[in-house]
Amino acid sequence: MSAPTGITLATLKKDIRLEWRSKDALNxxxxxxxxxxxxxxxxFDPVxxxxxxxxxxxxxVSFLFAAVVALNQTWAREMRNQVLDAYRVSPAPANALFLAKAIGNFIFVCILEALMTPLFIVFYKLRxxxxxxxxxxxxxLGTWxxxxxxxxxxxxxLRTRxxxxxxxxxxxxxxxxxxxSMVEATTIILVGDPSTSAKFWIVLLATYDVVFTTGCLALFETVLHAE
Amino acid sequence: MKKAFPILGLVTAVLLSYALYEALVVAPREQTMGDVQRIFYYHVPSAWTAFLLFFLNFVASVQYLVRRDPKTDRAANWVLVAVAGLSCVAALVVKLVPDLMQALPQGVEVSSIASTGPIVAIIYFLMRRYFSVEAVDALAVTTAEVGVVFCTVVLVTGPLWARPVWGIWWTWDVRLTSTLVLWLIYVSYLVLRRFSSSGQTPVLAAALAIFGALDVPLVYFSIWIFRTQHPQPVIGGGGSIDPRMLHVLLLNWLAFSCFAFLVCWSRYRLERATREIEETLALEALLEPRNALR
Incomplete structure (x- = not known):
């Protein structure tokens, strides 16, 4: 196992353990x-x-709002006891840290979606x-x-008022x-009109993911060390 | 340089009033839309100016990040040269292969493919030659702020025209929506600049500007799938325009560009002066305890 993946895994494990014990973000x-x-x-009260x-x-929209709640806490956790400053001076690659945080958030939001989807189905009588x-x-792809x-x-x-x-x-x-893309794809799938297909939106979503994952990895180190 | 400022101001004032006269009186009345079409002479030049300013902001942001490290600076220079060369090569390939020539979307010409890369490179190198790293950041603030103002003009004049012509104020069509998203991104850019602590503002803002630039093509493409209602671009697009109208339009664009340049110039000077004062004050604060010890 190369060093960056090791750091990613270690940070990810630490975040999951913290979350498992406190359940702050998830709750x-x-x-x-x-x-x-x-x-x-x-x-709305829809039929x-x-x-x-x-x-x-x-x-x-509700998942996006809920994700913001969790995302706000990811880095705030590292501010206590100057953990983030320690990261900054350590030789660990910044992107390993970023990936760990992103994957951790991905897992939390996925858990949220898995728990909330049945509720949506019940409340809105979806099929x-x-x-x-x-x-x-x-x-x-949407969650990522x-x-x-x-x-x-x-x-x-994190650095702003x-x-x-x-x-x-x-x-x-x-x-x-x-x-x-997420909304359009989901609506097309739910409505099930045979003349339209969600494939275009899924491809677009994948493109978005590739572009912005690359962008984040390219710029994260600069942002982490911004002084 | 300082003397040029009032002269430019005078020239801009004359140009703007002449362009106003041309747009309201001289330009021919549009056949179907009537006088309401005259808003076009403000809408289109504002849009061009806003997009140009946002583009300059993007170049300045990239340059600010890249020039902080000599290694990436050198790499970026080569990338720019490569972009300029590649766009010429691409144009040549398109010209030589008839199938590609046919596949070109309407309004895109070989000459525009060939000139895009070199123009981008020239803008980049001119900026690099005449602006220091700090100055490039001041330029980024300036272009973002003035760009937001012009973009607001576009978003306000658009619905004013659309209401009588389309019968609706707004529609979620590709051009309208992309412009709105661009405006939103740059407003969030200005908010970020306002709220972040001073030392890190330039880096964070530059990163956001790059994200915005990545976002705009995706926004455009994603909304392109809905059928577009906006009139086709009249220049280099499917539409056609009376040469007298084109003349007035270009005159207005010249006047608006002069105006934008004037505003940018004064905003840029203000920004530089503010930073100089801040630096002096910070330096004085550093020196003061030593003075007190003496």
């Missing part, structure tokens, strides 16, 4: 997403046919009329799109194409 995310679901269902049309948007298996790549940029911008907003507000302000404009 706040879950409760937040639950609130969003309930607030949305009060404000099954309508909810199929809007569910893609509801699901992803996919199209090929439901396509929702899996949409979810994986949110998380990779979110982790990067969270590191960026009122950092909790800063993250969504930076993240949302950049995430628009990814969010559009």
């Amino acid at each position: 706040s995310m879950l409760f937040f997403a639950l609130l969003v679901v309930i607030v949305f269902s009060f404000s 099954a046919e309508e909810s199929r049309q809007i569910a893609g948007g509801l699901v992803w 996919a009329l199209g090929p439901a298996w396509q929702l899996v790549p949409v979810a994986i 799109a949110i998380v990779v940029n979110g982790t990067f911008f969270a590191a960026m907003s 009122s950092r909790e507000i800063m993250l969504p302000l930076l993240l949302f404009p950049i995430t628009i194409p990814a969010l559009l």
Whole structure:
């Protein structure tokens, strides 16, 4: 095992263990997403046919909001006892740290999605009329799109005043194409109109992931060492 | 240099008022849309100016990050030379292969492929030659701020025109949406600059500008799938335009560019002066305890 993967794994393990013991991020995310679901269902009260049309948007917007809650905590954890400064002076590659954080967030948001999806199905009486298996790549690629940029911008907003507000302000404009693809793909799959296909949006989402993962890895070291 | 500023101001004022007269009085009345079409002489030049400023901001941001390290600086220079060469080679290949020539989208010509790379390289090297690393960051602030102003003009004049012509204020069409997203990205850029602590602002902002530049093509492409409602670009696109109208449009663009340049210049000087004062104050604060000891 080469050194960077070792550091990534070690950081990832540490983050998961911390999360397992405290459950800070997961609990706040879950409760937040639950609130969003309930607030949305009060404000729309849709029948099954309508909810199929809007569910893609509801699901992803609530996951995006909930992810921001978790993303805000990822780096704040490293601020205590100047852990981040220790990282900065250590010879460990910055990208190993970034990948560990991104993968950790990816796992947390995936757990959130796995727990919340049944709730959405129950509350909005959802049933996919199209090929439901396509929702899996949409979810994986979409979550990675949110998380990779979110982790990067969270590191960026760490150095700003009122950092909790800063993250969504930076993240949302950049995430628009990814969010559009996720929502469109999910809606197409749920509605199941045979004349349209979600493939275009899945490919677009994959492109987005490749472009921004490369961008994050190229710039993270600069941002971490920004003085 | 300082004397040139009022002269440029005067020239801009004359140009702007002449262009206004041309746009409101001289330009022919549009057949179907009527006088409402005249907003086009403000909308289009503002859009061109805003995009140009955002492009300059992107170049300045890349340059700021790259020039902090001599190694990446050298590498970037070679990349730019390669880009210029490659775009000429690409144009040549397209010219020689008839199939590719046919596949060119409407409005894209061989000459524009050939000139894009060299123009980008020339802008990059001019900026590198005449601006220090700190100055490049000041340039980035300036172009982002003025660009947001011009982009706001575009987003306001667009709906004003669309309401009588399309019957709606806004539609989620590709050009409108991409411009709006671009505006959002640059507003978040300005917010980031405002809220981050001073030492790190340039690096963080430059990184965000690069992310924005990565984002814009994806935004454009993703919304392109919805059928577009915006009129085709009249220059180098599918549309056609009366030569008198084109004349007025170009005149307005010249006036707007002069105006943008003037505003950028004064904003840039203000930014440099502010930083100089901040540095002097910081230096004085450092020296003060020593003075007190004496």
